Amino acid sequence: MSQHQPTGAGPSAAQPSGGAPSSGGSRHARAAGRPVPGAAGSDPGRSEPPGAAPRPTLESVAELAGVSRATASRVVNGGAGVRASLREKVQRAVEELGYVPNLAARTLVTRRNHAVAVVVAEPESRLFSDPFFAQHLRGISRELSAADNQMVLLLVEDQDDYQRVGRYLAGGHVDGALLFSLHHSDPLPDMARRVGLPFVIGGRPGWPGAESDRELVYVDSDNRGGGRIAVQHLQSIGRTTIATITGPLDQTSSLDRLDGYRDLLPDGDPDLIAEGDFTPDGGGRAMAELLARRPDLDGVFAASDAMASGALRVLRAAGRRVPEDVAVVGFDDVEQISAWTEPPLTTVRQDIEDMGRLMARLLLRRLSGAAEPATGRRGPTSVITPTRLVVRGSA
Amino acid sequence: MSQHQPTGAGPSAAQPSGGAPSSGGSRHARAAGRPVPGAAGSDPGRSEPPGAAPRPTLESVAELAGVSRATASRVVNGGAGVRASLREKVQRAVEELGYVPNLAARTLVTRRNHAVAVVVAEPESRLFSDPFFAQHLRGISRELSAADNQMVLLLVEDQDDYQRVGRYLAGGHVDGALLFSLHHSDPLPDMARRVGLPFVIGGRPGWPGAESDRELVYVDSDNRGGGRIAVQHLQSIGRTTIATITGPLDQTSSLDRLDGYRDLLPDGDPDLIAEGDFTPDGGGRAMAELLARRPDLDGVFAASDAMASGALRVLRAAGRRVPEDVAVVGFDDVEQISAWTEPPLTTVRQDIEDMGRLMARLLLRRLSGAAEPATGRRGPTSVITPTRLVVRGSA
DNA sequence: CCGATTTCTGGGAGCGCTCTCAACTGCTCG
DNA sequence: CGAGCAGTTGAGAGCGCTCCCAGAAATCGG
Secondary structure (H helix, E strand, O other): OOOOOOOOOOOOEOOOOOOOOOOOOOOOOOOOOOOOOOOOOOOOOOOOOOOOOOOOOHHHHHHHHOOOHHHHHHHHOOOOOOOHHHHHHHHHHHHHHOOOOOHHHHHHHHOOOOEEEEEEEOOOOHHHHOOHHHHHHHHHHHHHHHOOOEEEEEEEOOHHHHHHHHHHHHOOOOOEEEEEOOOOOOOHHHHHHHOOOOEEEEOOOOOOOHHHOOOOOEEEEOHHHHHHHHHHHHHHOOOOOEEEEEOOOOOHHHHHHHHHHHHHOOOOOHHHEEEOOOOHHHHHHHHHHHHHHOOOOOEEEEOOHHHHHHHHHHHHHOOOOOOOOOEEEEEEOOHHHHOOOOOOOEEEEEOHHHHHHHHHHHHHHHHHOOOOOOOOOOOOOOEEEOEEEEOOOOO | OOOOOOOOOOOOOOOOHHHOOOOOOOOOOOOOOOOOOOOOOOOOOOOOOOOOOOOOOHHHHHHHHOOOHHHHHHHHOOOOOOOHHHHHHHHHHHHHHOOOOOHHHHHHHHOOOOEEEEEEEOOOOHHHHOOHHHHHHHHHHHHHHHOOOEEEEEEEOOHHHHHHHHHHHHOOOOOEEEEEOOOOOOOHHHHHHHOOOOEEEEOOOOOOOHHHOOOOOEEEEOHHHHHHHHHHHHHHOOOOOEEEEEOOOOOHHHHHHHHHHHHHOOOOOHHHEEEOOOOHHHHHHHHHHHHHHOOOOOEEEEOOHHHHHHHHHHHHHOOOOOOOOOEEEEEEOOHHHHOOOOOOOEEEEEOHHHHHHHHHHHHHHHHHOOOOOOOOOOOOOOEEEOEEEEOOOOO
16 A cells, blocks of 8 residues: 555656756665666765764764763753753754754653644544634644644544554554544544543534543533524624524534524524535525525524525525625634625634644643642643624624 | 753652563563662653553563564564464464554664654745645645655744744654745755755745756646636637736746736736735735726636635626626635635636645655666656636636 | 762663574475 | 575664763762
8 A cells, every 4th residue: 555656647747857966865874775876966875874964962962062971961951950061061062063852762761752643533524624724723733832742633534544543643653632523423532542642622522421521621612602692693783583504413513503592592483493514505505494484584693604605695696685684693704704705794703723722732731731739630621712703794 | 942841759640560561570681670769650751641551562562472572573564574373473462462663662763754744834825724725734644644654734933933843854853844835035945955854845936046956846736827728718708808816926826827827918918917915805906906907808817716706896896797798717716715706706726635645745755765766767856736727607 | 177968970771663693494405 | 414595583782862870079067
């Protein structure tokens, strides 16, 4: 499988291949003997390690600084307990040699990878196609790199991938994991738990028992509160017959948003609820359904901007004016959509980036965990991030 | 610098010292067993979450299988040159123990990380907000994981980040890098080159000399060809006064698309060219400008779907019907936009995922380098991926 | 001014794995 | 029937780094 087919039907090559002086600089001394391209080579063919500048080791730093490896190590790791004079000497040596610690070696002994896996299941999901994904990643990245941790991204697409990821997580290559977009019976949390890998979940897990599982730490936006806000707004502008287009009801976010709607309309007509699928198309279909069932509706809360855009289209086609005849509120505030619909969408905004950041922070805290033995001992707990209404033109 | 504080006395999380399975006794010939300090076995370094069995090592596998570490290693790495009977015994041991090789240890000696960095500069760019990002990542991920390589994502936002990333790349933690969204004077390629790290760039680099730099391998979509296709289509439906809204002209993709436009309209009126910024707003502004300068235009090629959507809006506001009065063609085929504009956008599609996949493949090939001894061919060269027209309603 | 501390340092044992190389199979041949 | 050989196997030397511990140097009490 790793046979790696060479491009097969490759698109047009951009440049004619020519013999260019390569300085390839492969620093892998062990690589199979690289054939020398005959042409004037700068350094090609160097089989022996000394070829490319061998990476300086702690040993060499110590030597240059005239101290022991141990002391050099101390300096590199903060320099606590090392006399200033020596510390400076070592630092100078580090500088001069351009020394960079070999993480693999360090990891081998500390058992700390300084790396966290970000596992995204179902890349087809909206988490992936929406800007959500990037925003999440950005938040995570910011938090992680502030703590000098790396982010290893793992995308799960099919069953085999689960195996792969499971093996990876078990492999001890990362110190923790951020798990995303899990469907109800996702094996990932269990895998992680089994190998003792700390993790934080993105979005409220929905499987049975999850709620009461103290070990399950997750971050989710306040979907329910957001749903309430949306309906509240519609009511506040005088709408009385408010429908909702939900997301797929096997997702907790959909469920929660619907619950928010129900919170304010506890005995609403079931006919005012239609299930969509988070796509514009689905939103349109749901809207049409709603219109057929309750032509008198004057407000709609769509559980996503994408669905709202589809709904808008259907409403327009049906000759309803927005917001005059029917007011519409979306959810997510995906600017690409909400700011550009006709009219611009009033929607519930969630701070995705913040969620990502929070997840990372929670995980990090969990990792450094045990550092607070005296305190109440409870590790981090789940967090719900706030949502807020962004009023534009549609409601 | 490095967080890595030794944690002083260490957390007192007690881990029963007797936990070790296999012969707690000296399993290695090395004399002088590890001295056990305090009564309560305080695992030096860190405390494992309770319940996490110590990871089995090759040593333990070998012991269980009754072979030497070397043989066990051979089996784990393919089993070449090991008698079938022994191989099976080892495999069984691996299975039983749930052995997973410690990558850090392996990396330490092989100098191979099986990891590739994906560096995304300017996360604010459209690369980031568009679904592009996710698509690229998906393509990369697929290719990489097929070769059993990991993807370490590094987002660069400010100057400090460059330092951080530079250090990381120099740190030898990855075998290669995929560099994205570089602005003209981006230091990343040089950094990578300096430390001898193989890399592939996403998008045609635009700095001086880049073109002739044989070492610079990049993957880009056929922007120029795409521009041609767009204009060609407009011409084919009888449009004679074709304008274009370009992207920021300091980006090669914008330049190339414009060049494509010019290829077919070599002596077009400069008034028919307006610069946008890849946002709907910018597209709208450019459209308005164009309309003011050449009210007679009957076709527009917008260099991005986002800009096209803005243009559509302005056209509508100006009372022009699309496509009757003015035909519009976009670029990118971001479905969220193109499929949902009014009317749906005819646009030039580029296969982003394929680009990502290609980048990864190129890098991988570079890494395994020398894999093509006979063909005196140089390593991989840059690749341009094709674009194609997707006809919807706007032209 | 000397022994008791306290603070620094260096020695050295590993972390888990790969890889070289010598040693040890069986066999085939001469 | 022993030499000659592929084919196998295991011992052992590291890879670069951290950290325990003992010894050295510096500091301090009396």
